[in-house]
Amino acid sequence: MAKSIAGPEIERLIQLLAKLPGLGPRSARRAALHLVKKREPILRPLTAAMADALEKVGECSVCGNIDTSDPCTICRDPARDQSVVVVVEDVSDLWALERAKALNAAYHVLGGVLSPLEGIGPEDLTIRQLVERVSKGEVKELVIAVNATVEGQTTAHYLMDQLEGLDVRATRLAHGVPVGGELDYLDEGTLSAAMRSRTAL
Template sequence: MAKPIAGPEIERLIQLLAKLPGLGPRSARRATLHLVKRKEQLLGPLAQAMTQALERVLVCSVCGNIDTRDPCTVCCDPARDQTLVVVVEDVSDLWALERAKALNAAYHVLGGVLSPLDGVGPDDLTIRQLVERVAGGTVREVIIAVNATVEGQTTAHYLTDQLAEFDVRITRLAHGVPVGGELDYLDEGTLSAAMRARTAF
């Protein structure tokens, strides 16, 4: 086991940063060194911002987005068409669609996809909440915008079955989204084109 190269506080920071997506131990060490060298300009403001996020960030009780208010800013926007609900896997997908300005609709974040191999079933996602939303009678179209993976398509078919009894149009993104692709990594043009060319499920 390698010996620590710095004090426990710095080692702890390295270990925590290494847990972030896209950062391994080496990148975490570089990031930590950069932060520590610029304590006043970066480390202090970052610590303050993280403390505020810890205290104020909430999960929207309507759609599952994260914000500092509940319902979130998206759900409270009076200009949005609340009769259109875009179903996404994760908040990052919601943000990607918002960046693309693809559609001025409401959202529903599932919190993942069905994956029996990983032990993720319907009760682990917000499928029941989506069904209750549609049962309320104000939704006229559900746009299933999950990733084009095997698990994503399985989830899409399951959602279609769950919503079949309601008088609601169910559509999905057009096949412009590549198979195996993830929404968060697609460019805005591809997302906009896929949203415009959505088809009946």
């Protein structure tokens, strides 16, 4: 086993950084070194921001978004169409749709997708809370905006089964050619979905 060349505090920082998505051990070492070298301009404000986030940021009890208030800013927005709920896998998907300003609607974060191989079942997601939300009768349309993966589609089908008998219209995101995409570079699945979802000009 390689001997550590840094003190235990830096090693702990590296190990914690390595747990972040997109950071492996090597990237974590570089990030830790950068933080320690830039103590005043970066590390100290980052520490304060993280302490603030720990104390003030939480999960919205209505939709599952991350915010400093509960219900979150989106759920409390009177200008939003609360009768349309966009169902997403994760908060990052919600934020992506918000950046795109795609739809002025409400949201519901599932917290992942069904994945028997990873031991993720319906009880690990917020499917029951979504069904309860729809059962109140105020939601008229659910936009199922899960990723176009096998797990995403399995989750979408399971959702549809759970919503059977409820008075709600379910729609899904169109799949196909991205804006600016070239046909030659697209995979067969995307091309097939685009062809099936073709619309009139």
